[in-house]
Amino acid sequence: MPIDRKHRREMLFGAGAVLFSGIFRLVLEDTVISYHCILALILLTVYLIWLFSSRRRFPQRGMRRLLTASALLMMVWCIVKTIRYEFIPADSFLSRQIWYWYYFPVIMLPLLLLMATFYIGRTDSYELPAASPVAFIPATLLAAGIATNDLHQLAFRFEHGIPNTDDRYSYGPLYYCAIGSMIFCLCGILFKTLRGCTRKQFRRSFVIPAGVTTMAGLYLLLYTNDKNPLLFQRMYEFPDMTCLFFVSFWESLVMTHMLPSNDGHEEFFKASLINAGLADSEMNVVLHGENSPLPDKEQLKEAENGEVIKDGMLLKVQPVKGGYFYWAEDIRELQQINMQLEETRSYLEEENAMLDEAQHLEEGRRRTAEQNKLYDSISRRLKPNFDRLSERLEVLPDDEEGFRNSMKRAAIDAVFIKRCSNLLLLAGSDGYIDSGELALSVGESLGYLELSGIFGNAEIPRGKKLTADTVLLMYELFQAAVENALPALNAVMVTLDFGNGIDYRIELDNEDKPELSAFEKRTALLGGRISAESSDGSCFITFSVKGGGGE
Incomplete structure (x- = not known):
């Protein structure tokens, strides 16, 4: 985005103030007039403008925090430098300590701005890794080492061995470490900036940042030249030049659009x-x-x-x-689409209603067909029983006792037809029938047998799921055994045990064994055995299936 008018005015004012401060110092350096306070006010104004401008223009919160810390550090450096030159004797202990602490901003400023470059090309919500503050530990130790130079003289070695600002000195390893950290951070800033820009940006726009970096590097290389300082060395001292370099470099990135800013949003x-x-x-x-x-x-x-x-x-x-x-x-197009969708919805609702009705009719027809098929199957299976019951009812004795006995026998046949039909209906809906249904069927048949004076008892447990064929076979076997023993039957006992599979027993007080040939094939298909034995005036009929017949 182009630089707006407000930012352009800020840049022109800052550049003019910096140039004026340099000329002002150059003019008054050989006079007795004190100019440090005036220069400090000018530079503090520049730093303060840059502080508020940075907080306004850059969207990332982390970058704003780092740039704010950098601007405040520059202002503190400028104030402390002014106090040293203006109010503290040059050969005092305090003056020397302030000189040592100059290197705290020298070390920290490049590090802060290096960390700020990590936000270039990132989203507004990006934050530095949690371990990034660790980088301040070696920087702080290095600054503390220079601040305690009087104890070890590893940063500045005085000619006579006694710390004295007026004495000649040479540079020690800590000083070169500080300059090395500054150069390392500068290289890191350049690397991160170049890595984030396109080839077109590099060809068109990198001249300005490169020029600012070249001037700063030249100043740094010539900083120790005290005999014949160049013009800009005389115009700006090392602290001022260091701060101005970072401000100028950062603004050059904004001017060349290598660093996006949030300015000019209106x-x-x-x-x-x-x-x-x-x-x-x-x-x-x-x-x-x-x-x-x-x-x-x-x-x-x-x-x-x-x-x-x-x-x-x-x-x-x-x-x-x-x-x-x-x-x-x-939303005009959307409203038109909604109208078309509403028409389509109404049409589909009508179609769905017709399809649902057709489906319901089809389901009813299919259900009716299945019921008719089931009823036809029940009718065919029980046709002999129906025929026998019809014959019995068509020819009834004229005497009262014979009529009563015939009706009792008809009731026994009718309850069998009823209960067998019920079991067939249950078998049609599910492949399994609860053993309780068998207990109810046998119990109701025994109840009608008692009307004829036949004692009966059934011990059939409930809650066991059995295959429908198994239940039907056991009930039909019970009915066949009873019909075979009538009319001489006086007592019948039915038991069902699930101890080891299925063990179904019918005991009659009649030695006549029923014909079981009709049940043998069905028993074989179920994997069981069927037998009938006579002993001591009783008949014992057994049906058993080992380990199966249910679930």
Whole structure:
């Protein structure tokens, strides 16, 4: 984004103030006039402007914190330097200590700005890794080592061995470590900057940052030249030049668009094509895009409580700090699509209703067909029993006792037909029948046998799932054994045990064994055995299946 007018004025004022301070010092350096306080005020103004400008222009919170710390460090350095030159004797212990502490900003400033370059090309929410503050530990130790130079003289070695600012001195390893850390950070800043820029940016825009870096490097190389200092060495002292270099380098990145800034957002907003704007707390529009609609206060107040749709435009309002942000969406095409979708929905609802009705009819037809098929199957299976019952009812004795006995026998046949039909219906819905259904069927048959004076008892446990074929076979076997023993039957006992599979026993007080040939094939298909034995005037019928027949 081009540099806006406000930032351009700030840059021109800063450049003019820096140039004036250099000329001012150059003119007054050989006079007895004290100029340090005036120069400090000028430079502090430049640093303060840069501080507020940086906080306004850069979106990343972490970068703003680092640049703020850098600007404050520059201002403290400038103030302390001025106090040393203006109010403290040059040969005092305090003056020498301030001189030592000059190297704290020398070490920290490059490190802070190096860390700030890591935000270039990152999102606004990016934060440095949690371990990044560890980098300040060696820097702090190095600055503390220079500050305690009087104890070891590893940074500055005085000619006569006694710390004295007026004495000649040479540089020690700590000094070169400080300069080395500064050069290392400068190289890191250049590397991170170059890595983030495109080839086109490098060809067109890197001249300005390279020129600023070249001048700073030249000043650093010639810093020890006290005999014949160059013009700009005389204009700016080392602390001032160091601070100005970092400010100039950072601004050169902004000028060449290698470092994006958040400046000029109003111009960007006005030139954008978005249908949005900003309103103050009184709902007065203060900023909006050139092509965006301009709603009135009533519409904005209404949209604050809910969406407003008018002439195909959807208006929304969101409170922000100091006012409201509104935006409008053209939903005319969406409304047309919604109308088409509504027509399609109505058509599909009608189609679905017709399909559901057809499906219900088909399901009813299929269910009726299945029921008819099941009823036909039950009718065919029980046809001999129906025929026998019909014959019995057609020819009834004339005497009362014979009529009563015939009706009792008809009732026994009828309950069998009823209960067998019920079991067949249960078998048609599921492949398994609970043993309790067998107990109910046998129990009801025994109840009708008692009307004929036949004692009966059944011990059949409930809650066991058995295959439908197994239950039907056991009930039909019971009915066949009873019919075979009538009318001489006086007692019948039925037991069912699930101890080791299925053990079904019928005991009759009649030695006549029923014909079991009709059950042998069905028993073999179930994997069981069937037998009938006579002993001591009783008949014992057994049906057993080892380890199976149910679930």
